[in-house]
Amino acid sequence: MRSPSWFRAVLAGIVTDLALENWQEAGFGLYLHWPFCAAKCPYCDFNSHVSRSIDQEAWQRAYLSEIDRYAEATPGRVLDSIYFGGGTPSLMDPALVGAILDRISDHWTLGNNVEITLEANPTSIEAAKFAGYRAGGVNRVSVGVQALNDADLRRLGRIHSVDEAKQALALAKSTFDRVNFDLIYSRQDQSLDDWRAELDQALDMGPDHLSLYQLTIEEGTAFGDRFAAGGLRGLPGDDLAVDQYFLTQELCEAAGLPAYEVSNHARPGEESRHNMIYWQAGDWIGIGPGAHGRLTLTGRRIGTETPLSPTEWLKTPGESAREDIPLDEQAIEYLLMGLRLREGIGLERLKSRFGMALDPQKLNTLLELGLIELDGPTLRTSREGRPVLNAILRELLSD
């Protein structure tokens, strides 16, 4: 269980003096990227590839050697979270997942409440592997449902149906301790009422955690190209999109799953510990093609990056870049990630660990506009401020 917030607040006060490392303060996780998908979705700009033959043993060797290498650099740490992301990690053999988890627990002490998440697609083939993942140690799945409407699933390039997704979710619930599922909204031709009905249906399924993303058209994706060419009609304008966003807050709150981050909702205590590490500027190891990591080692904050190409990474697993992140950039990262959270950031930590003090005049301006809230040493975005976070960041970080 996560410590109650009052306790963390007290702890934060002591932390300054004791100068806890980021990993002690905000957690330590391991992210492992599986870059393959059965089919590429047109909206997705993640590092994913479609490949017919995957040598799972070769991938195992590469992952294990990287795990060994990072273990040497971080002795004595307690691991709070392991996350299999992708791509579609539910295409991994359960044996491969099990071997990876075994090797990890050989090296690090796992926290009492360690969260071990695997992203899964809700097809029947993948659902059939759930028991295997459970046996290997996975205790949480995040299912990419994306829509509860078959026509829209097809538009989104998904290869499962709503029925399949529901069956997979039911199986996931009976197999794992914790289950999340993703939906994409603000889709083409989706009215406010359409979304209300769909979200009601999702909440009726009794989830403990929901990731609800507004469709974003990214450059370099199939949707991006179509949009640039004048296609992809029927996307909502900003006003409808914001109305849909606020409706989402309302319905989820009423169902007992308030937003704890811009796009993430959970019953209190069911928040994704892994993602909290990112948002609270903890430490994490990034393994696999295109994975990023952040590690505090001998007082320096290191950013790691690996080659994007799966074949290249497999040839020489490891990093393509490793650099010291200067203090001012650490502060910016803490701000831009931390302000996504409803709990906000600690101004003390921002100052003492990252050396940044925010301009009181700018804070005042934002306060007057009702976009932020100051609660003692805590700065957080307001309900109205969160959907314009980028503008808030521009204001706070402007010269």
Add this chain to the structure above:
Amino acid sequence: MTDLKHIRNFSIVAHIDHGKSTLADRLIQETGTVKERDMQAQLLDSMDIERERGITIKANTVRIEYTADNGEEYILNLIDTPGHVDFAYEVSRSMRAVEGSLLVVDSTQGVEAQTLANVYQAIDADHEIVPVLNKIDLPASDCDRVAEQIEDVIGIDATGAIQVSAKTGQGIHETLEAIVTELPAPQGNADAPLKAMLVDSWYDAYLGVIVLIRVIDGTLKKGERIRMLSTNAVYPVDRVGVFTPEMKPVDRLGPGEIGFLTASIKQVRDTRVGDTITHERKGTEEALPGFKPAQPVVFCGLFPVDNAEFEDLRDSIEKLALNDASFSFEMETSAALGFGFRCGFLGLLHLEVIRDRIEREYNIELITTAPSVIYHVYMKGKDNEPGEMIELHNPADMPDLSKVDHMEEPRIKATILVPDDYLGDVLKLCQDRRGIQLDLTYAGSRAMVVYDLPLNEVVFDFYDRLKSVTKGYASFDYQMEGYREDNLVKMSILVNDEPVDALSTMVHRDRAEMRGRAMCEKLKDLIPRHMFKIPIQAAIGGKVIARETLSALRKDVTAKCYGGDATRKKKLLEKQKAGKKKMRQFGKVDIPQEAFISALKMDN
């Protein structure tokens, strides 16, 4: 010195793109004046901007030696004149320096408005005119129709028009012969006191100011001391010479000849186009007629995008002004744009040329404010006495209305030639711009429309609109017609309740609401949404006449942001920060630089 009978001085009158420069190149080539290997297309247009835009800005000259069919040797002096209305005064001076003109008309297009303006200048200067029909190699060429049009519209005999293809060289020899046989030789007296016309001048980094002159009477030699009649300034002559087109020194220049002098003159400002040059002693006291200094008619503010470049901008403007007496400038401070210069130009093309040269040759990014004209503001006097008149160059300087008696604005006489299919659109455009129709005649399927228009309705986007409503088929020219009283007001624009000085404009009272609404709507689109809502208002004095509200930004957040996204997100913020630098902060509002010009463009 060449005897007068063997000199011919001429210019070429043509519309842009009708092939004036190419024809000049051909004449030079045909006579072997420039060796084949030194030929470069459009030899006489030496500035990049001139070549690119296909226009001539400065008068250029070349001396061509030609052995005619009669076996005698002639000196043919060609002055290539600016073809654009902005430089009409320079054209008129150049015309006075020669005795004849080739009227070059594109035989696929026909006579254009600019051709008319320039050919009338040639007629005013008593020129003998030889019509030349160019581009006869093109399939669309129609010499009979165009010759008829020349007779109809211009009223000169075009039966003997020479048919030329400057591209293939056909008709070039005939053109040279016509120059010799049809144009008159200059007249003058070598024994009379020196009288020479200052045709043009420009700055050369090595030689100082180079003065292009036409000798009327007397002779000029190196080492003599000359006097400028308008200023009485005296200079010792360092060099005299001719253009071949390279500068070639000669011993002396006599009557009828065209050439240059240098005389340790530091600034182009010290030489005035149209001035009379004579000897310091025993000179003439009789000035050539029609001298007037060039007056800027269009004004705008030029501000550096990056405020740190203000001193660089000052440098570049001072350097350009050294070589351009018609361009004026003074420092201007704008609350919105910081430090810059209020600059005066002969017209819009002149403005664009100077702006392009600053951006290109000096590498300074500029914000250009809306062009404005000079208004005459008559103040109220005491005890029924008339008050003083103020020349208003910048709407921001408009005095308090309660102290103003009345105002006058400059008017122009505009001549537009347009295929009759587009006539209705052109008439509507002119009416919308407060025009008064003076004349409407037809020449074939083309209409010639003459309008009296306020200059301020023309300086901004009139020409763009004209081109767009006629799909580029209209041609346009104008001349200044003096000042007239009208009901003019200063319209201010308030963004987030603060006046933005750089967006103030002078408008006619009757059109203020419409303009104000259009500007507010434009600005609403041009200014990005902020975190708060922004009222945009147009006002006359304290009275708001139009209002729009730019609603607050409601959505700007990244939906997905996990471990791998921090780096990307950081870069995006950096990029947005750089983008913000291209905006001008006004109070709490960031206004993109292009808004200062785009807001004024009218779509109707």
